[in-house]
Amino acid sequence: MKPVSLPARRPRPRQTEISEPRRIIVMLAMAVGAFAIGTTEFVTMGLLSLIAEDFGVTEDVAGRIISAYALGVVIGAPGIAALTGRLPRRRLLLLLTFGLVLGNLLTVLAAVTGSLWVLMAARVISGLPHGAYFSVAGLSAASMAPPGQRGQAIAFVGMGLSVATVVGVPAAQALGQLAGWPAAYALVVALFLICLVALWFLMPHMTQMKATGFRTELSALTKSQVWLTVAMGTVGFGGMFSVYTYISWTMVDRAGLDPAWMPAVLMCYGVGSVVGNWFGGRIADRNLEFGILFSLIMIAVVLVCFYFSSTNIILGSINFGLVSFFGSTLIPSLQIRLMDVAGDAQTLAAALNQSALNLANALGAALGGAVIAAGHGYAAPAFAGAGLAAAAILVWIPAFLLRRRSLAAA
Structure with missing residues (x-):
């Protein structure tokens, strides 16, 4: 009996080999990630009273989770960027997106523990990949862009964050008020999963982006x-x-x-x-x-x-x-x-x-x-x-x- 052989995995193309429609779809996937980041960052402010009530604390105490997220951003943005220079950009962006999935999933699960400290830790973890994601996504979009269109490419990805303030945050806040505040972050997890899957299948190898060392x-x-x-x-x-x-x-x-x-x-x-x-x-x-x-x-x-x-x-x-x-x-x-x-x-x-x-x-x-x-x-x-x-x-x-x-x- 002959062993069954699995089909060979199709290699990912280089960034110089992809079509213009594929480049736009990859940028759209990055923008979805930016949309989810904008939603998870700003919806907390609107849900703070519900979170405070759930954990039995005052709103000013609950407000520390906003500071916890900002702390994660400030630490994670330069720290991750400096330590991951040798990683291929495609792989790094996938890891960062997975980190965003994990951090927001932990935010949802923190409701089960009833501990505000667990929630704060989850928000720090959620914030750590924030800045590095925008850094790598923006640089990748600029690297794939035609000559003279780097600014437009970066703005396209960043547009997700802007649209989140108009659409994502109100939608997540309404969901949180109807189904409980963890539902808002569950929506964010779903958005990050869409981004992760799209980047996994469509993002090319960023061969024009040089690897760098810590120094x-x-x-x-x-x-x-x-x-x-x-x-x-x-x-x-x-x-x-x-x-x-x-x-x-x-x-x-x-x-x-x-x-x-x-x-x-x-x-x-x-x-x-x-x-x-x-x-x-x-x-x-x-x-x-x-x-x-x-x-x-x-x-x-x-x-x-x-x-x-x-x-x-x-x-x-x-x-x-x-x-x-x-x-x-x-x-x-x-x-x-x-x-x-x-x-x-x-x-x-x-x-x-x-x-x-x-x-x-x-x-x-x-x-x-x-x-x-x-x-x-x-x-x-x-x-x-x-x-x-x-x-x-x-x-x-x-x-x-x-x-x-x-x-x-x-």
């Missing part, structure tokens, strides 16, 4: 242009969060909005994020350096305008959407600039962008809170945010001049 990746930390770019993102993007964090109080107490209409205001933010991300990709491909300057100037302008328009419900909501639009416009340009100035340490540099954005969240919220605590009102953080954008412009000036000088010398 090579750490070399990004020795480059002044990397730090200047990270500073632009941390300071400039913080202005948006100085307003976003306190938007409910601003619109309800200052503009007189019925709290029941707050989802519509947040939808303006989500739509602005989606369109701004798309627009930012095109600006990055058109003129990278001046695209960053344009975004920072407009962030400062719309934040100042928000202070005055926030007394009116309609104008304030539209202006809030513009804050999101120009904030999101900045992200693709910063990502590409980091790729360009990091040399061979692109993975760590791109991951630092995610750390910068999370630090911007903390910086903007803290500064806005300090301004309100000083008695200047809920709209005053807009002025503080404009100051942050202006400070980022001051960082851009030497960064631009030094880079222009180094390119001229080269």
Whole structure:
């Protein structure tokens, strides 16, 4: 009797061998992963009261799980990027996606234990692959992109995060309220599984992306242009969060909005994020350096305008959407600039962008809170945010001049 032979596994093609439709589908799969990340990151805020009730704690104590996720992002983004430079990018992206599945599955199972500490640990694990996923996915999309379309490719993947604020978070929150908060994270697990399966079968070998070592990746930390770019993102993007964090109080107490209409205001933010991300990709491909300057100037302008328009419900909501639009416009340009100035340490540099954005969240919220605590009102953080954008412009000036000088010398 002859032994039964299994069919040979079809080898994965190289990135230079795939068709344009397949490239777009792979990028769409990456965008689904970004959509799931955006959903799991932001839905916790809306479900916090349910989580607090389930674990028998106050909301401020339950709020520590948000900090736990952010801690995972800040640690995991540069740490994973530095330690996995030698792994093929396809394999690394699959491992990161699996880590996201595992972390959110543990979040669901934490409900069974009844322990808030277990839930916090699960959220840290969920946050660890966050930044590295965006780093590797963005770099992979840029590597597969036709010449002159790197910004659009990165924006396409990042669009998933923006769309999540409009669609994913409200849907997951509604599911969590109907079926219990763990159901929201179960939905996220299903989305990550879809992403994982699609990448497993369709993502090519990223042969144009060089393997790097630990020392090579750490070399990004020795480059002044990397730090200047990270500073632009941390300071400039913080202005948006100085307003976003306190938007409910601003619109309800200052503009007189019925709290029941707050989802519509947040939808303006989500739509602005989606369109701004798309627009930012095109600006990055058109003129990278001046695209960053344009975004920072407009962030400062719309934040100042928000202070005055926030007394009116309609104008304030539209202006809030513009804050999101120009904030999101900045992200693709910063990502590409980091790729360009990091040399061979692109993975760590791109991951630092995610750390910068999370630090911007903390910086903007803290500064806005300090301004309100000083008695200047809920709209005053807009002025503080404009100051942050202006400070980022001051960082851009030497960064631009030094880079222009180094390119001229080269």
